[in-house]
Amino acid sequence: MFKIVKKYPLNDTTDFLSVYAPRIAAKAQPGQFIIFRVDETGERIPLTIAGYDREAGTVSIIFQKVGKSTMQLGALNEGDEILDFVGPLGTPSHLDGYSRVAVIGGGLGCAIAYPQAKYLHENGAKVDIIAGFRSKDIIILEDEMKACSETLTILTDDGSNGNKGLVTDGLKAKIEEGVKYDLVIAIGPPMMMKFVCLLTKQYGIKTIVSMNPIMIDGTGMCGGCRVSVGGKIKFACVDGPDFDGHEVDFDEMIRRNRMYMDQERHARDEHCNMMKMADKAN
């Protein structure tokens, strides 16, 4: 069992949660992930590590309550325990040796992009962060991202923060201004990563993306997380989750991530109905 030591909301649907897991905290590096399972009948859900405190032995995650498992996790409080919490899984990001980097985060992807930006910033790289959100009220980690970047550009789909646009618009503007990036890191919805990669390919800028496919064990044993990279099968859990974005077959990955959409929706709706009934009964 793994104890929740801290938990607070970042917006209506997104929570920050920190768990006591000393073995993982001792080893975690940017780009790695954990798998949690709330209870005996729950699913194993992979989430990228948002931060860690080696001394306190804690690992933090940021997650959106979009499915049954994340809703269950979101319903727990400080002091409660999670049944399983495994990690650190995956190959750490290779972030050394870069001097000018654009870090692109889409929505919740910012939670993963932020520790990478922080690491780069602390190790002497100049970082521009371009973050995209649907609207102003779901912006997360604004102060944190500002603190570890030369410039922070936040764009919203609906323009509610006064800066309407897509992250690709923001990145293109930077490049056209004449900023010479030796690396772009793009983390967010697969569709966003796909379009960032299409853009950077035109300019010949190396681009790393972080994949979050369906998986079970996270150790290379199920093969469910396989992605085509440069025409070869790679397992995101051990070979990734970071890959060269110009080599990834995003369309295949998007299709594979929809494999259980109906079952997931059903589980979530059933869970929501049950919670509503419980609320009524109280």
Place this chain on the structure above:
Amino acid sequence: MPNMQLNKVPMPEACPTVRNRNFEEVAKGYTAEDAVLEAQRCLNCKNKPCVSGCPVNVRIPEFIARVAAGEFEEAYSIIRSTNALPAVCGRVCPQENQCEGKCIRGVKGESVGIGRLERFCADYHMQHAAETAAAEPAEGAVRVAVIGSGPAGLSCAGELARRGYRVTIFEAFHTAGGVLVYGIPEFRLPKAIVKAEIEGLKKQGVEVELDTVVGRAVTVDELFAEGYSAIFIGSGAGLPGFLGIPGENSCGVYSANEYLTRVNLMKAYRPEYDTPIIRSKKVAVVGGGNVAMDAARCAMRLGAEEVSIVYRRSEAEMPARREEVHHAKEEGIIFRMLTNPAAITADENGFVKSMTCDVMALGAPDASGRCRPEPTGEQITLDVDTVIVAVGTSPNPLLRMTTPGLDTDRRGCITTPDGVTTSREGVFAGGDAVTGAATVILAMGAGREAADKIDAYCHEKGYVKA
């Protein structure tokens, strides 16, 4: 006077057309009367060929004599003295190639049902044995780390605990048992039995640390630094192989590992579990081993209308246990032999629609001694919505990558010149991690052998005070 019946006392089995829709155990086991009658078929041969056929050398005629005398607990003790998991082995060992394959009674008629008798003794013990008191290793006992809680790890841990070591098993998954819980289905090996065996080990003082991926959360070198004097690697062969054909990443193509894990470990067949799995109508399982049979039979139980085994050689070359093939056929699984997948086609949403296969013919024997399948030029297309790939697994590279100085061969198997001693001092290995995918009993044999070597090593090094 021995029972000279040519055939084994039959074992009751669930009706094929009923059981192929549920996950209850298929073979129901012997009653005490059945067991005594079957035990009386043993001729108690002087040279005991059966014992030499057993990877852990169970003293077979001795335990069978006790069964014949109705002394079931005594029989169990004899088995248990060399076999840490008799309830498991009685169910999943390929007895026809081992003990029973050597039985004199098999020359004319059927061999003695050694596996069935072993299972009976183990089940009898579980039902009748008094609660054993928990044992704690002595203060200052030498600590040994066991990586992996599958058959090799469990048997190594059990043997070391028996000899007074303080053993910790590290398991990456949330449940201990390795392939016994994620791979072999409930209807062949009820999980309650695996659990009971592991609880037994815990009572012997063995600790199990779940959710811990050695190689990530902690390395072999760090385990030494934590105070373990020796380490056993029993991490299995968990890396699934794929076919390398077009369309293999379509939705609905699973490795057998993934499919079986979703069903067995994650209980996708039980509504109270959240584990998603595709509800298939027509399923092709590629491969001819036990894993392929398990996957096919699981798919049928999950409600598929048609399940077929697609295998590129003929039935005679299939590596599966004879009983598994027989059970699969009884349950309505179609066997498409001399059929080799060439491409998988998906619909506009990326879901499997069909699989095109080359029709094969057998040529001259290859390196494995089996006839090599060769394409005839003819192709057939199978109308399927799910493809399960069960063409073998290889060892996971994680430990190899994170343990400097640990030698492996080109297949990724850990090199052990004497069977269990690795190139790293104090590190021993056994089971599928060394041999590549093999059987439960071979892994258990290696685990026991490694325990022997670890014990000798700890004495030699002076960790154990004589």
